Amino acid sequence: xxxxxxxxxxxxxxxxxxxxxxxxxxxxxxxxxxxxxxxxxxxxxxxxxxxxxxxxxxxxxxxxxxxxxxxxxxxxxxxxxxxxxxxxxxxxxxxxxxxxxxxxxxxxxxxxxxxxxxxxxxxxxxxxxxxxxxxxxxxxxxxxxxxxxxxxxxxxx
Amino acid sequence: xxxxxxxxxxxxxxxxxxxxxxxxxxxxxxxxxxxxxxxxxxxxxxxxxxxxxxxxxxxxxxxxxxxxxxxxxxxxxxxxxxxxxxxxxxxxxxxxxxxxxxxxxxxxxxxxxxxxxxxxxxxxxxxxxxxxxxxxxxxxxxxxxxxxxxxxxxxxxxxxxxxxxxxxxxxxxxxxxxxxxxxxxxxxxxxxxxxxxxxxxxxxxxxxxxxxxxxxxxxxxxxxxxxxxxxxxxxxxxxxxxxxxxxxxxxxxxxxxxxxxxxxxxxxxxxxxxxxxxxxxxxxxxxxxxxxxxxxxxxxxxxxxxxxxxxxxxxxxxxxxxxxxxxxxxxxxxxxxxxxxxxxxxxxxxxxxxxxxxxxxxxxxxxxxxxxxxxxxxxxxxxxxxxxxxxxxxxxxxxxxxxxxxxxxxxxxxxxxxxxxxxxxxxxxxxxxxxx
Ligand SMILES: Cc1cc2nc3c(=O)[nH]c(=O)nc-3n(C[C@H](O)[C@H](O)[C@H](O)COP(=O)(O)OP(=O)(O)OC[C@H]3O[C@@H](n4cnc5c(N)ncnc54)[C@H](O)[C@@H]3O)c2cc1C
Numbered sequence: 370x371x372x373x374x375x376x377x378x379x380x381x382x383x384x385x386x387x388x389x390x391x392x393x394x395x396x397x398x399x400x401x402x403x404x405x406x407x408x409x410x411x412x413x414x415x416x417x418x419x420x421x422x423x424x425x426x427x428x429x430x431x432x433x434x435x436x437x438x439x440x441x442x443x444x445x446x447x448x449x450x451x452x453x454x455x456x457x458x459x460x461x462x463x464x465x466x467x468x469x470x471x472x473x474x475x476x477x478x479x480x481x482x483x484x485x486x487x488x489x490x491x492x493x494x495x496x497x498x499x500x501x502x503x504x505x506x507x508x509x510x511x512x513x514x515x516x517x518x519x520x521x522x523x524x525x526x
Numbered sequence: 527x528x529x530x531x532x533x534x535x536x537x538x539x540x541x542x543x544x545x546x547x548x549x550x551x552x553x554x555x556x557x558x559x560x561x562x563x564x565x566x567x568x569x570x571x572x573x574x575x576x577x578x579x580x581x582x583x584x585x586x587x588x589x590x591x592x593x594x595x596x597x598x599x600x601x602x603x604x605x606x607x608x609x610x611x612x613x614x615x616x617x618x619x620x621x622x623x624x625x626x627x628x629x630x631x632x633x634x635x636x637x638x639x640x641x642x643x644x645x646x647x648x649x650x651x652x653x654x655x656x657x658x659x660x661x662x663x664x665x666x667x668x669x670x671x672x673x674x675x676x677x678x679x680x681x682x683x684x685x686x687x688x689x690x691x692x693x694x695x696x697x698x699x700x701x702x703x704x705x706x707x708x709x710x711x712x713x714x715x716x717x718x719x720x721x722x723x724x725x726x727x728x729x730x731x732x733x734x735x736x737x738x739x740x741x742x743x744x745x746x747x748x749x750x751x752x753x754x755x756x757x758x759x760x761x762x763x764x765x766x767x768x769x770x771x772x773x774x775x776x777x778x779x780x781x782x783x784x785x786x787x788x789x790x791x792x793x794x795x796x797x798x799x800x801x802x803x804x805x806x807x808x809x810x811x812x813x814x815x816x817x818x819x820x821x822x823x824x825x826x827x828x829x830x831x832x833x834x835x836x837x838x839x840x841x842x843x844x845x846x847x848x849x850x851x852x853x854x855x856x857x858x859x860x861x862x863x864x865x866x867x868x869x870x871x872x873x874x875x876x877x878x879x880x881x882x883x884x885x886x887x888x889x890x891x892x893x894x895x896x897x898x899x900x901x902x903x904x905x906x907x908x909x910x911x912x913x914x915x916x917x918x919x920x921x922x923x924x925x926x927x928x929x930x931x932x933x934x935x936x937x938x939x940x941x942x943x944x945x946x947x948x949x950x951x952x953x954x955x956x957x958x959x960x961x962x
Binding site: 372374375376377378379415417418419420421424425426428431432433434435437440441442443444445462464465466467468469470471472473474475476477478479480513516517520 | 582826846849904905931947
């Protein structure tokens, strides 16, 4: 399962990822124009302060294997992609009942105007907007194993 | 192997998914007395509100039954279980054999005994056919309606009607609406909000008569007041459809009683969803928990149990989510504690329609009411479900900045409790330093 990981030790808490994510999920994909769209840009990644050592880190959907949001969804909008394991929200089916918000253990599903807003792993681009924007390369898009390898390599260097 | 499932809703359909994940070959028969393909009844109030169409009601892909090779018998009722013969008798006189049987028969609306309740224009909202009758009334130019009961279904119905331009009055016996789901102060905030938007709430009163020629025209309250109504919606709660089980000698109380593997007191007969009683992790009692996610989880587990996977159902945390106009409410766990030794923490800003309440029992979070701002609700349901000591965190629950990062120290300290891989994933880069 590919998803977004954050190296807490590299994260400065600059929130560039939030902005990049919000803009990526607009029609214009450009800040100035995006601000004129009917739905204001909304980030699906969130930078949060941890209470230890002043760390902060960026968090987005963990695409849980046994996803509580999928189990709670009353409309069938939230589903697991059988091939990729990604947790997806079919916005056409979503009615905005917020049952998913009620059960997301990471508190990372957002209320959109009419439907749930969550990380969709940037289907319109090859890479990930948040990862591409991160000035310290704290963010990583890939599998758990790949991220673990990356961490191991950086500590042995 | 013959699997038979009675009830084609949240529990029944999810059981099929589990069974087919392990058993591609055996026969699965699915029996439903509703003459529709499976749909989500939770969406019926959205259908009435006009925010979606009938096409949106299915909660699984349209080819689900075909793909899973299900023998779907719709519009027929399962009338009797012949346990020794391992057969189910249907209303069309046919018989379905079973080796494993699942009772996913759900619940039906409680209909109060009020003179005139049988009149046309008086309906519960439980099935698509109820919704179609109500839709018929609206289309025929309905102007006024009365909703009996201020529970979740009552409030959802009232909202849907208001969205369609109908003048709605909600008649509630309790001192406030949503009396099972929230507390008085938060309910009053919601009531105030609704009244500004044209939904009138009459509390501490009850309907004693429904009158009209053939159709309902007005209702009479116990205080003598009479209210014009072209439609009455009954929202007085539900009762489990446990008769089939009772007749064959399965142990029931209000609902069917189940073991941890979702089996009933009769071997090879399982039960899941609104028809069962289950253990409430927050109150410590076994009770009816007629909720969609509960039915989904139990259905999935029952399916696994039926294909002989070992299953241990721990119980459930009751919870619900309600949005009326732009006001959202989430309630989780025990919100009106009745025993001693509970402590509460409340934050309220009535003008902004904000309310947050946290209920603790021996340093554990056991319940919350979140009104207005709900986005972090899932973290609270996690803490409630995991039953961890939250004394070091309490103070920051009310803060706007509360988020997942704040519980990270906790997760690091309790890896055996937060054992799902996903928690670990968020901490991979921290671990070397803090877990020594
Ligand atoms: C308007 C509305 C809104 C709701 N909103 C929410 C919500 O937002 N969140 C939430 O958690 N819950 C909600 N609920 C509750 C939720 O719908 C139920 O908890 C859920 O449907 C239970 O699923 P189930 O499979 O146990 O049973 P049911 O959905 O009750 O289905 C049981 C099926 O079995 C059939 N059946 C019964 N006996 C027989 C028989 N003898 N032979 C053949 N068929 C039989 C019934 O007709 C029915 O079709 C809502 C309910 C309603 C009505």
